[in-house]
Amino acid sequence: MKGKSILAVALTLQMVAAYPVQAGASTAQTATTAILVNGEQSSLAKAPLLVQQRTYVSAEDASRILEGTWKQDATNGEMKLAKGTLKFELATGKVALNGKWLQDGQGAIVRDKQVYVPLRWMAEQAGHQITWNAEKKAVEIVMAGEESAFTLVDADKLTEQERAFIDSVKEQQGIHKQGDLYVIARGPSPNPGYGLQVTKVEQSLEQLFVYVKQTLPDPGKMYPQVISYPYLAAKVKLPPYTTISFLDAETKKPLFETEGNGSR
Template structure:
């Protein structure tokens, strides 16, 4: 799935040259060579990302291209229009608003070398996409929530009490569990928290929706507490009539788990 075409507006460099990096950012930004993967493919960036307080920032223009949005800017504000809303960044104060409402927990833009940078993970989450760290490829990986499939990973704390109760009842059982438009992808018992699940791609083909999931392994260079864990992902999707959904192993392209329930209507 490809992002929408965007319109990049030139920066007002003379004004931004006078702006300091936001006071809220206490550490010095460092350029990072980490790759950005979008739906499994490396994204071409005009400027290298920077790392600030363990957060990856990219230029506003690169972010708009990656996330399928549009960016425009005047002397004091930057505005990013995404499919799920408009984000407004105050370039001096670091404040950010969603659809005109200022956010208490928003992550603002910073200015460095006459360029506006925005927090990639936070921006992707606002757009409804999944973003993770791919330890194997040492890359930031984004899985776009396509308009056709509308398959979106969701945080359990944003669901209803009834949905959370359902998740608690099935998360320890390996398989694909469904309640309405809610899906729980459960890996089952794992010996430590280093094991996980990662959606790598979503494809629509006629009346079939394919979700590719990778069963990630512990980082060999990291120590993990030896406690049993139950990795799982939660997602929502409203399937069109007569459409089936199948969950496949990202590496083997076979059913994710050797149990029934990997495909549902």
């Protein structure tokens, strides 16, 4: 144990000598900013810092918040994230992504022998959404891995209550919502040859766009002449503050030409 303690002290002295506190860190202020992850407050081992209007958190806190792994030696720190590995050169503030030094990267700073990293920039590199909630005075992060994909579902595999909801709305053209269940209903059609098809789903900041094509009967094919009610059922759990819009795949306008149809 004594040998390890001596080694730890030596390493600390070596690290302090290797990367003196950078200019930016000298103006750092302890921040009282709360960090919300998927709507829940994250507990931090170290208080965050505010440096030039940027929130920095300790590397260990960042690794926990962003679901990465952090390791460091006397001169460098390395954060492994789902979308790549960031290497921080602690003496110079340089940072590399997957071995390539970045011209516009935001480096780490050192204060009181503790390494801090820029939270927003780190979250963006990991593919997460990060915003400032003025009302709660908190930084909010929506983890990319927590977003549930827009998934079409088979009505037979839904609950009795969900199937009853589908039966109650499938004849009415529009987008109908109950919890995380969405029903895209085309409305009355002359025969079963008419249908609906999801062609693409796009995520853009705090919006989810679902493109739907209104398909037509196959030419030359005979269909029973009975009224049908084509519909699609899908599930999606939207992250906080994210809205969903359903667009016509051909016109790129709101599906069924009904403005605001994604909010019902």
